[in-house]
Amino acid sequence: MAAPVLTFTDRGIYCPAGDFHIDPWRPVPRALVTHGHSDHARWGMGAYLATHQALPVIRRRLGEITAEGIAYGETRRIGGAEVSFHPAGHVPGSAQIRVSVGGETWVVSGDYKTEPDGLAEAFEPVPCHAFISECTFGLPIFRWEPQPLVMQRIADWWAANAAQGKTSILGAYSFGKAQRLLAGLPDLGPILTHGAVEEMTQTLRDQGYALPPTIRVTPEITARAHPGALAIAPPSALGSAWSARLGPSDEAFVSGWMAVRGIRRRRALGTGFVLSDHADWQGLNEAIRATGATRVFVTHGYTAPFRHWLETQGYDAGIVETQFGDEADPDPPVTE
Amino acid sequence: MKRFAALFAALDGTTKTGAKTAALADYFRAAPEPDRVWTVALLTGRRPKRAVNATELRLWAAEVAGIPDWLFEESYTVVGDLAETIALLLPPPASHADLTLDQAIRGLVALTGQPPETRKQAVLTAWAQLPATERFLYNKLLTGGFRMGVAQGLLTRALAQATGVEEAVLAHRLMGNWDPARITFAALIAGDEGGDARPYPFALASQLEDGPQSLGPAQDWLAEWKWDGIRGQLVTRPGAFALWSRGEELITDRFPDLAPLADFLPPGTVIDGEVLAWDAARNRPLPFAQLQKRIGRKTVPRTLLSEAPAHILAYDLLEDAGQDIRDLPLAQRRARLTQILAALPPGLPLSASPLLPIPGWEALAETRATARAEGAEGVMLKRAASAYFQGRKRGDWWKWKLDPWTVDAVMLYAQAGHGRRANLYTDFTFGIRDGNEIVPFTKAYSGLTDAEFNEITRWVQRNTLERFGPVRKVPAELVFEIGFEGIQESPRHKSGIALRFPRMIRWRRDKGVADIDTIDSLRALLNAAT
Numbered sequence: 001m002a003a004p005v006l007t008f009t010d011r012g013i014y015c016p017a018g019d020f021h022i023d024p025w026r027p028v029p030r031a032l033v034t035h036g037h038s039d040h041a042r043w044g045m046g047a048y049l050a051t052h053q054a055l056p057v058i059r060r061r062l063g064e065i066t067a068e069g070i071a072y073g074e075t076r077r078i079g080g081a082e083v084s085f086h087p088a089g090h091v092p093g094s095a096q097i098r099v100s101v102g103g104e105t106w107v108v109s110g111d112y113k114t115e116p117d118g119l120a121e122a123f124e125p126v127p128c129h130a131f132i133s134e135c136t137f138g139l140p141i142f143r144w145e146p147q148p149l150v151m152q153r154i155a156d157w158w159a160a161n162a163a164q165g166k167t168s169i170l171g172a173y174s175f176g177k178a179q180r181l182l183a184g185l186p187d188l189g190p191i192l193t194h195g196a197v198e199e200m201t202q203t204l205r206d207q208g209y210a211l212p213p214t215i216r217v218t219p220e221i222t223a224r225a226h227p228g229a230l231a232i233a234p235p236s237a238l239g240s241a242w243s244a245r246l247g248p249s250d251e252a253f254v255s256g257w258m259a260v261r262g263i264r265r266r267r268a269l270g271t272g273f274v275l276s277d278h279a280d281w282q283g284l285n286e287a288i289r290a291t292g293a294t295r296v297f298v299t300h301g302y303t304a305p306f307r308h309w310l311e312t313q314g315y316d317a318g319i320v321e322t323q324f325g326d327e328a329d330p331d332p333p334v335t336e
Numbered sequence: 337m338k339r340f341a342a343l344f345a346a347l348d349g350t351t352k353t354g355a356k357t358a359a360l361a362d363y364f365r366a367a368p369e370p371d372r373v374w375t376v377a378l379l380t381g382r383r384p385k386r387a388v389n390a391t392e393l394r395l396w397a398a399e400v401a402g403i404p405d406w407l408f409e410e411s412y413t414v415v416g417d418l419a420e421t422i423a424l425l426l427p428p429p430a431s432h433a434d435l436t437l438d439q440a441i442r443g444l445v446a447l448t449g450q451p452p453e454t455r456k457q458a459v460l461t462a463w464a465q466l467p468a469t470e471r472f473l474y475n476k477l478l479t480g481g482f483r484m485g486v487a488q489g490l491l492t493r494a495l496a497q498a499t500g501v502e503e504a505v506l507a508h509r510l511m512g513n514w515d516p517a518r519i520t521f522a523a524l525i526a527g528d529e530g531g532d533a534r535p536y537p538f539a540l541a542s543q544l545e546d547g548p549q550s551l552g553p554a555q556d557w558l559a560e561w562k563w564d565g566i567r568g569q570l571v572t573r574p575g576a577f578a579l580w581s582r583g584e585e586l587i588t589d590r591f592p593d594l595a596p597l598a599d600f601l602p603p604g605t606v607i608d609g610e611v612l613a614w615d616a617a618r619n620r621p622l623p624f625a626q627l628q629k630r631i632g633r634k635t636v637p638r639t640l641l642s643e644a645p646a647h648i649l650a651y652d653l654l655e656d657a658g659q660d661i662r663d664l665p666l667a668q669r670r671a672r673l674t675q676i677l678a679a680l681p682p683g684l685p686l687s688a689s690p691l692l693p694i695p696g697w698e699a700l701a702e703t704r705a706t707a708r709a710e711g712a713e714g715v716m717l718k719r720a721a722s723a724y725f726q727g728r729k730r731g732d733w734w735k736w737k738l739d740p741w742t743v744d745a746v747m748l749y750a751q752a753g754h755g756r757r758a759n760l761y762t763d764f765t766f767g768i769r770d771g772n773e774i775v776p777f778t779k780a781y782s783g784l785t786d787a788e789f790n791e792i793t794r795w796v797q798r799n800t801l802e803r804f805g806p807v808r809k810v811p812a813e814l815v816f817e818i819g820f821e822g823i824q825e826s827p828r829h830k831s832g833i834a835l836r837f838p839r840m841i842r843w844r845r846d847k848g849v850a851d852i853d854t855i856d857s858l859r860a861l862l863n864a865a866t
Contacts (some may be wrong), residue, residue, distance in 0.1 A: 049522045082697035140410045141402050259424065261348070262758030266786065271349050305410040312404065 005081070005099055005130070008297075008320050013132065014107060017101040017297055020049075032083065034090040034110025034173060035094035036129065037136065043239075049076075050086050053121065053207065054093030057175060072121065088112035089123030090277050091176030097297040098126050102326060106130040107291060111300075114283035117147060119183040119209060120176075132297045132320060133288055134157050137256055138306030144256070144280040151184045157252060158188055162228030165290050166251040167192075171235040175200040176277050177254060179230045182211050190226045191216050194233035202282050216245030223247030224312035288315070337470040339367050340375065340437045340798055344473055348663050357484065360494030369521045370438035377516035378482045378522065379491050381584065388455055388478050390418060396456055396576055400430055401425040403578060413547055413806045416758025418713055419475030424462055426471065433465035445517065458539055460471065478484050483755075488728055499525050507537045512523070513586055529540035532576035535569040535584070536606065536654050536662065537726040539717060548697050548717060548736065558666060558720050559692040559700060561712035562735050564624045564822070564836075565612035567632065569688075570594075572601040573658070576604035579611070585609075591646045600680050606660030607650045607673070608724075609689065614647035621647075621711040625824045626838060649678065649689035651716075669724065680834035690752035707738050713821055714738045742841055743768065743853040747814045750796045751807045754818060761793040763807070764840075766818060768831070770855040772810055777831035783819070783840035792843075815847040816840045817849055833858055 007014050010026030020030040027044035033074070034040050034050075036057035041050070043062050050058055055286045059065065070076060072095065075084045080102075085095035090111040097108045101287050107128040126310040154170070161168040163247035172178045174196040182187075182191065182201065193201060206212050215221065215257055217231065223246045231246055238251050255294040256276025257263050264272040279287060299320040310317035346359035364372055377383070398408040403425065415421040429710045435443070440462075445456050459478070460846030466474055476482055492510065496503040501619065512534030519529050527534075551557065567582040577598035588594075601607075613626035626644040630636055653673035654662050661669055670691075677688050692715065694700050704715045714737035722732035745766035753762035763781045767774040784792070792814065802809040822836035833855075842849075 139411050139414060140401060140407060141415055141421060143424070260758060261417055261420055262754070262756050264756075265756045268758070301412070302410070305407060309407060 003082065005104050006108070006132070007317075013320070015078075015081050015099055015101070018022045018078035018080075018083065018099070020078055021045075022097055022099075023110065030078075032097055033058065034081065034097060034108065035091055035254065036086065037111070038090070040110060043313040050150070051093050051095050054095065056203050056207055057093065057200065060199070067071075067073070079162045082178050087121035087124050089114060089116065089120050092120050092179065092209055095119060096126055102185045104129055106132065108132045108291075109134055111136070111278055114287055115144065115147060117180050117184065117277075119180050120277075122173060123287070125287060127292050129293055130295035130297070131291045131293040132285065132299060134278065135284055135298045135301035135303060135306040137280050137301040138284055138298065138309075139274065140281045142256060142259055142276075142280045143282060144276060145273065147184060150273055150275045151181075151186075153250075154181070154254070154275075155186050155188060157250070157273075158185070158230050160252045162189060165227065165248060166225075167223050168232055168271075169228050169231045169233060169243050169244040169246060169249050169251045171251065171253040172197075172232055172255075173277075174234045177275070179204055179209070179211055180275075180277070181232060181254065182214065183209075185230070189228040189230065190215060192221065192226060192229050192231040192246070194231070194237050195235050217242070217246070219245075219309070221245075229290065248312065337435050337437055337440055337466065337473060339363070340371060341467075341469040341473055342483060343367075343375070345469060347486060347653040353490060357490055357494045357497065360486070360491065361497040362628075364498035368436055368438065370541065371436055371655060372494075373516050373519060373524055374437050374441055376491070376495070376510065377532045377610060379484065379486050380510060381482075382481055382756065383480055384441050384445050384477065384482060386478070386574070387444045387450075388459060390479060392456070393418065393422060393459075393478060394422055394473070396459060397422040397425055397463075400460060400782045401427065409805070410786065413752055413757050416752065420472055422463075422475050423468060423472035423597050429467055429471070433839055434818040435460075435462075435466075440474060441477060442517070445532065446535070450472075473501055486633075487543060494524070499834060501525055504726060507561065508534070509539060511535050511584060532573055533571050533578035533586075534579070534659075534839045535571055535580040535650060536724070537705065538567065538582050538608070539652075539725050539733060540728040541718075541735045542728060542730045544736040546718065548700065548734070551697075551734070554694045554700070556720055557694060558670065558718050559694050559703075560651055560689045560716050561692065562708060562714040562716045562737060563610040563612060563621060563689065563709055564711070564713045565610040565621065565627055565649075568611040568648065569654070570597065570601075570607045570609065570650075571655075572598060572603060572604075572605045584777060590634065591635065593641055593646045593649065595822055597648075597686055599686060601685060601686075602657065602676065604655060606655035607648070607686075608647045608652035608654060609650035609686075612647050612649060613644035616645065616647075618701075623711070624822065625826075625834065626842050645685065647685040647687070650686060651689040652724060656772060657806055665721045665723070666718055667720040704736060704738065710820075736822075740821055740837075740841070741823070742819045743816050743850060743858060744815055744844060744847060745777070745814065745818050746774060746849050746852050747810060747811045748774070748777060748812055749807050749809055750792070753781070757789070761796045762789050764816075766816065767812060767852075768858065770831070774849070774852075775827065775855065776830050776837045777819070777833060777855070778835045780816075780818055780838045780840050784843060785816050788843055810851050815844040815849065815852055817842050823858065831858075 003016055011026040011028055013022040015046050019055050021028045022032045023034055023040040023041055024031050025035055029046035029047035030050045036054050041058045048065055048067035055067055057067045070085055072085055072087055082100040088094040088096045088110050090113055096110055099106050105128040107126045111134050112123055141196045158168045172181055177200055178197045193214045193216055201211055252271035252273055254273045254275050257273030259274045294314045297318045297320045303319045307319050309318045313320055343363045347356050372427055381776050398405050447458055462474055474844055492507045495506050512530040523529055535619040569580045573576040580690045581587050592782050612621040615622045630644055653669045656672050657856050683825055707714050717734040717736055719732040745768050747764045748760040749761040749765040765776050767790040768777050796810055800808045818838055819841040820835040820838045824834045826834035
């Protein structure tokens with residue numbers, strides 16, 4: 001049997017035929033990067049390859065890098081490997097990476113979700129022999145409600161707060177979740193943003209993603225000037241001096257982890273909205289089935305039970321160990 | 337259930353007491369009458385008898401969700417709450433039924449004693465009809481433990497707002513054994529039922545951290561031992577004899593050896609005191625472990641009655657000749673208590689918890705240092721002029737406990753917690769050195785900060801050597817200072833000892849496994865304790 005298309009090294013996923021890594025966590029000469037989140041796009045690689053849509057955020061975060069863009073679906077030859085990037089539906093610009101060597105095709109999912117969110121390029125199943133899938137939410141307790149329902153719930157909360165003269169503060173990951181909220185919520189009033197959120201939002205706006213106008217919160221901004229506003233900030237800003245300057249307010253956290261009451265209570269957060277940029281249990285199972293793959297490697301999440309489950313479903317399943325262990329973070333909402 | 341679910345969502349969706357009180361008060365003004373009664377019952381820990389056991393629930397839920405049992409258990413480990421796990425795993429409801437809380441609970445009560453098929457059918461039907469939050473709450477009714485982050489004081493305040501009855505009066509009326517299945521809301525608020533045996537709300541002491549110097553002149557205070565038993569309130573009234581635990585549980589029947597008191601105490605007497613297992617020969621309490629054998633037993637075997645006879649050390653009198661005397665100064669209540677006890681024939685399982693002389697704070701500190709030898713865990717300080725207050729009110733009653741004993745031990749196993757600690761490794765088994773080996777000797781769950789638990793969880797995940805279901809074996813590397821209040825010989829434990837109230841005092845990052853204590857150091861403490 002020929003050498004495997006991809007191998008798992010202490011620097012990350014490696015393709016011997018093409019001599020490149022995918023989402024490596026230590027410096028390598030050539031990195032193919034699925035998307036701009038910091039645990040996937042890291043500093044110090046000799047050269048980067050990512051989708052045209054993902055590059056602006058990556059450059060913004062990593063500064064001066066040698067990087068090249070590629071279109072979704074475009075095939076490129078690297079050494080003995082043929083690679084192409086396909087929408088993963090996780091965040092704007094995110095991709096699954098398909099690698100084909102001598103007729104054998106493997107796909108690295110990166111992070112993905114199957115439900116279209118109206119902003120990120122919608123997930124497309126890519127047929128392959130072996131699929132390397134994330135499984136952040138790889139347990140059957142995670143079942144997402146349709147996005148419109150969750151958006152409506154957030155909108156109701158916002159309206160109720162506004163009626164009581166309170167600012168609504170949403171804690172959401174500053175790249176991806178924040179813009180998904182901006183794109184998906186109805187126009188009920190002014191939207192304020194934390195600097196970290198605004199930076200990412202402007203980067204995406206400049207690329208042509210349709211996002212509503214926002215007001216960056218500066219020391220001069222007061223809640224009185226923007227009654228009934230919604231503010232979007234990274235989770236770390238909740239309950240901080242930053243949120244205090246917005247006057248009387250109600251805070252809520254938006255994350256898939258909010259599905260578990262214990263995790264929500266541990267963070268002493270009253271309100272939580274369950275909205276994730278990762279696939280739920282159903283989504284993971286459907287995505288895996290749609291690839292037609294017989295071999296599946298799981299990574300990032302509840303890897304042990306999810307692998308076991310896939311084995312009982314007839315897959316040849318394995319675990320990809322990553323640098324950070326393979327379990328849900330005990331304090332997950334900050335890192336999702 | 338819809339209205340109750342809305343109440344739950346409102347309570348669960350905020351950490352602010354004001355908002356919680358308002359939500360409860362609104363509910364008590366508007367919800368259907370019988371639902372209000374059940375809500376008070378649930379929030380004060382009175383829950384319907386379990387109609388279905390946890391094993392059945394797990395099996396049925398896994399079956400309906402179409403997942404294997406092991407995957408159910410993996411899910412449960414992450415969620416940390418059975419009712420919630422089931423609610424999350426079940427497919428969304430196919431239809432929708434709107435039961436009131438009263439209907440739901442009466443439906444469950446009617447299920448007790450029915451054949452398994454009938455019970456299963458009823459539960460599955462409810463699951464198929466209830467939306468997410470209602471389903472979770474229904475499961476909570478099935479599994480028992482109802483904690484909604486509502487303290488008794490908050491509940492009473494909300495009820496007072498909704499009914500206009502004074503808080504302190506309400507707190508008393510909610511005590512005792514009223515039956516939510518029969519009582520009306522009006523009767524509950526008016527205190528019409530259960531009056532004969534009703535206890536008073538307990539006064540609770542606060543922890544004295546820095547010694548008594550700040551308390552003012554010593555002569556303003558009364559001191560007594562802090563006993564290591566269970567707090568109890570003994571109620572004797574015409575037609576009623578009741579012993580209540582601090583958790584408002586009626587425990588009269590568990591202590592049949594106290595029954596003779598009913599014949600000798602004057603009717604209309606309510607005594608606050610400590611229930612202890614008693615060493616009659618030495619006229620002092622037996623270690624808590626002896627009493628523990630009796631707690632949780634509904635019927636007590638004869639041998640246990642003679643091995644660990646119950647005795648009450650009385651420290652307060654709340655009702656004298658049918659009169660509520662809680663507003664009298666403690667010194668006067670104490671004097672009346674002494675009179676009542678003096679009139680009793682000898683040999684009864686009731687005596688006064690002796691007052692300790694306080695020649696000065698320093699002398700009292702010396703007395704306190706001898707507490708363990710007296711079978712006590714410290715000293716209680718109560719202001720002589722204080723009324724018998726309700727709940728925990730700082731200032732008049734203090735517990736001045738001995739510092740815990742401590743040893744350094746190494747973590748051997750870790751297990752994830754429940755509820756708020758779901759998905760977080762918080763429950764650890766510790767080992768101590770025994771010759772060349774490290775033997776497990778205690779578990780502990782508390783004492784660290786959330787940040788430390790987060791850090792340890794990441795470490796456990798990265799360093800797991802072996803998994804036994806939910807338990808992880810880890811390398812013997814992390815050292816903790818373990819504090820405990822007492823130590824007992826225990827043939828049931830591998831190490832031969834059992835600790836009382838073990839907890840983590842601190843994570844000793846500065847120490848390694850070479851620095852942990854030995855089993856001999858623990859055995860030395862054991863000898864000192866007995």
